[in-house]
Amino acid sequence: MSALSTLMSLDPAIAASAPSPSLNAAEQSRLASLCSDLVGRLSSSSVVRSLEPMARRTTLRVGGPADLYVEPATEEDLAATLAFCKQRHLRHMILGRGSNLLVRDGGIRGAVICLAGPAFARLEVDGTRLRCGAGVRLKHLAVEARRSGLAGLEFLEGIPGSLGGALRMNAGAMGSATFEVVESLRFMDALGRVGECTAADAHPRYRSCPMLIENIALGAVLRGAPSAEQAIRERMDAFSRRRWDTQPHDPSAGCMFKNPSTVPAGKLVEELGLKGLRRGGALVSTVHANFIVNDGKAKAADVLALIEFVRAHARAERGIELETEVEIIGEDDVAGGGPATEHS
Numbered sequence: 001m002s003a004l005s006t007l008m009s010l011d012p013a014i015a016a017s018a019p020s021p022s023l024n025a026a027e028q029s030r031l032a033s034l035c036s037d038l039v040g041r042l043s044s045s046s047v048v049r050s051l052e053p054m055a056r057r058t059t060l061r062v063g064g065p066a067d068l069y070v071e072p073a074t075e076e077d078l079a080a081t082l083a084f085c086k087q088r089h090l091r092h093m094i095l096g097r098g099s100n101l102l103v104r105d106g107g108i109r110g111a112v113i114c115l116a117g118p119a120f121a122r123l124e125v126d127g128t129r130l131r132c133g134a135g136v137r138l139k140h141l142a143v144e145a146r147r148s149g150l151a152g153l154e155f156l157e158g159i160p161g162s163l164g165g166a167l168r169m170n171a172g173a174m175g176s177a178t179f180e181v182v183e184s185l186r187f188m189d190a191l192g193r194v195g196e197c198t199a200a201d202a203h204p205r206y207r208s209c210p211m212l213i214e215n216i217a218l219g220a221v222l223r224g225a226p227s228a229e230q231a232i233r234e235r236m237d238a239f240s241r242r243r244w245d246t247q248p249h250d251p252s253a254g255c256m257f258k259n260p261s262t263v264p265a266g267k268l269v270e271e272l273g274l275k276g277l278r279r280g281g282a283l284v285s286t287v288h289a290n291f292i293v294n295d296g297k298a299k300a301a302d303v304l305a306l307i308e309f310v311r312a313h314a315r316a317e318r319g320i321e322l323e324t325e326v327e328i329i330g331e332d333d334v335a336g337g338g339p340a341t342e343h344s
Contacts, residue, residue: 063103096165134164150224
């Protein structure tokens with residue numbers, strides 16, 4: 001039996017994410033058939049699961065199951081997965097390390113594709129350049145740059161994600177953004193064709209890279225500036241101390257709202273007196289008001305209730321329309337959630 005034996009009745013790893021009783025026999029059979037068909041098209045090192053809970057795959061630790069969860073082992077397997085989704089009329093999305101993401105309680109219809117395999121996590125230092133796969137963890141990338149005496153990538157160390165997600169969202173921290181250090185980008189389009197472009201041709205924006213909505217980041221060439229390793233280490237340590245002092249340690253998706261032009265989002269939420277606002281197991285952090293954290297019992301509906309409550313108050317009290325920085329996806333659960341009115 002291959003490592004890809006993914007029919008729910010065969011693989012213990014999949015049994016943990018077995019169908020809920022609410023699925024009827026026909027739907028369970030359909031998902032099992034989809035898994036079996038896709039397994040036959042991919043190499044034995046790929047992973048396919050059905051009804052994978054997204055709470056396991058996101059840093060906020062909420063979210064219902066995805067119909068299909070796929071970790072392709074190679075770029076060829078990724079292209080085959082895209083072709084499968086097109087043939088079966090399945091929606092698909094790319095998942096990084098699950099930061100900056102809120103999945104609704106009803107889960108995701110279609111396929112979630114995660115580039116977590118070794119083929120997508122290669123990192124090579126070439127002079128002042130780092131050639132990185134989309135699956136490289138940002139912390140690992142920053143550490144390798146430091147070891148190689150390359151400055152300018154220290155800010156990536158504290159972003160809890162992979163390079164692909166950072167490219168997709170043009171993620172930033174400590175006053176820097178991902179595309180400021182990107183030289184070129186490799187990507188795959190919806191037909192499985194691989195292309196390459198410069199950072200400028202990707203047209204990145206604040207917390208967004210529009211071309212990566214329809215295309216999938218496979219990797220990028222990043223550039224650093226030669227510097228003494230000790231000096232780089234000191235900057236990374238300073239950034240780390242600042243994060244631990246100013247950001248919550250509880251599970252979160254990162255900064256919830258984009259900064260308006262007139263005031264930082266965290267400062268605005270704090271001025272509105274909403275620190276500590278709670279709904280179920282979710283609350284506006286008392287450490288940094290632009291974070292919504294999970295106390296271990298939150299549902300996505302709780303988080304969504306807080307988001308709307310904060311947005312409504314910002315609109316009513318200050319005339320500011322807050323836009324979420326976190327990407328919200330998936331289907332609503334029929335149970336839903338109530339209003340957010342309690343403070344801790």
